[in-house]
Amino acid sequence: MEACSLARTIGLWSLPIHPRMFFSTVFRVLPKLLGLPPSLMKKFLKIKHEHIHPPHMEIEVGGSPELPHELLVDIFALLEIPDLKRASSVCSSWRSAYTSLCNLGLYKRPQTPCLLYTSEYAGESVAFLYSLAEKRSYKLTLPDPPIHTRYLIGSTNGWLVTADERSEMHLLNPITCQQIALPSVITIEHVTPIFDEAGALSKYHYSRHTGSPRLSRFCSDQPSILALAELRSYLHEKAFVFYDAYAGGHIVVLIHSPYGQLSFARLGDDKWTWLSQHSFFHDCIYKDGLLYAVTSQGKILAFNLRGPVVTTELIMDITKDFTYENIYIAQAPCGGLLQVWRTQETSEYVEDADPATYLTNTANIKIFKVDTMAEKLVGIDSLDGHVLLLGLNQTLYLSVEEYPHLKANHVYFTDDCELYLFGCQNNRRDIGIYDLANNTCEELSPQLWSNWPNPIWITPSLTRL
Missing domain, CATH: 2.130.10 (Methylamine Dehydrogenase; Chain H)
Incomplete structure (x- = not known):
């Protein structure tokens, strides 16, 4: 039985991509998870986007507000696997949320073939x-x-x-x-x-x-x-x-x-x-x-x-x-x-x-x-x-x-x-x-x-x- 290393897993999805795509997905589902009003979410998104400018997902996303680990796990559970795998490579906290999601068997989202x-x-x-x-x-x-x-x-x-x-x-x-x-x-x-x-x-x-x-x-x-x-x-x-x-x-x-x-x-x-x-x-x-x-x-x-x-x-x-x-x-x-x-x-x-x-x-x-x-x-x-x-x-x-x-x-x-x-x-x-x-x-x-x-x-x- 053979499994790939962490380095290889990240390499599977190493296409150039802007982290803004992930944040966009994340905050699209936040109102549903948090029950926040649209006006507050717009204000939060504005603050969030002002701190996003790195060109590739491999670099650390610094200066952005950290979401609670449990909330990240809930958000990641809503992503399709291609997005989930790429999201796990954005930074260490996102990788940790991804690992928790997999290890706890919480990922149940139906996947498009x-x-x-x-x-x-x-x-x-x-x-x-x-x-x-x-x-x-x-x-x-x-x-x-x-x-x-x-x-x-x-x-x-x-x-x-x-x-x-x-x-x-x-x-x-x-x-x-x-x-x-x-x-x-x-x-x-x-x-x-x-x-x-x-x-x-x-x-x-x-x-x-x-x-x-x-x-x-x-x-x-x-x-x-x-x-x-x-x-x-x-x-x-x-x-x-x-x-x-x-x-x-x-x-x-x-x-x-x-x-x-x-x-x-x-x-x-x-x-x-x-x-x-x-x-x-x-x-x-x-x-x-x-x-x-x-x-x-x-x-x-x-x-x-x-x-x-x-x-x-x-x-x-x-x-x-x-x-x-x-x-x-x-x-x-x-x-x-x-x-x-x-x-x-x-x-x-x-x-x-x-x-x-x-x-x-x-x-x-x-x-x-x-x-x-x-x-x-x-x-x-x-x-x-x-x-x-x-x-x-x-x-x-x-x-x-x-x-x-x-x-x-x-x-x-x-x-x-x-x-x-x-x-x-x-x-x-x-x-x-x-x-x-x-x-x-x-x-x-x-x-x-x-x-x-x-x-x-x-x-x-x-x-x-």
């Missing part, structure tokens, strides 16, 4: 957060192995799931820099290590068997031999980190090849547990102590992972014959389930053409309520003041009342097509915003990101595991 991406113009350990709230990017310096060398295979509750150059997986919180190694990939049912004469791991055997007799007829009897870095292009598909309140711990769930199978591990486990009887999964959520997983044909299964034996319940049977869409599952505010079908169009294949000209684009998104009583899907045309975020992240269904910087009745999407991502790593990514009212797409921003590693949605978090 960001796009995490890398840039070819930055170092190998540097990533960026593009804030949907502020429409600007923040620089992050992350622990080894370098983020540019990893595959980004999942994002849940502020945590990335990555695969390194040995195809081993880690959890990484890009805000706190805490990092946790997951059970070795050689403990997954389909992977066997190959050692050289010196006893060092050199390659992997990768098997394509399944627990389904029907599918086993089509599986090759001979495992493939893959280089250490090569396995992740064949095995890893999508990963999640869920909190199990009943067990008081976290569960990591991996959708992996062959055939979109499921394995899981609790933090602290030394191996992965294979759920062998089902395949072709696209997405998962964790709800009311159960793991809900949807297949490429819209079938939904619920797994109870708590007992000594995993039990399975069929929630919705197959709803479609064809599997050309990406399928997602989300929890609606009422507690029900949604299915989302995303269709992507690909450019026409031209022999001998530059591979970079092969592109995919989101063409259509359909949303359905899951009616478990009638055992059918009910199409809906509007999200009623909500938004969706799709990609390799856990699918998010958010209220614009709680996240006012997001566009109601829109879907924010990133690339998650396995074949396109791993087969065309340097091609333009399919990232944008889909308007459900008129079925059109718009750019998220002028392209800031490198095409690889693939950009991914993440909700910043200060949570430590």
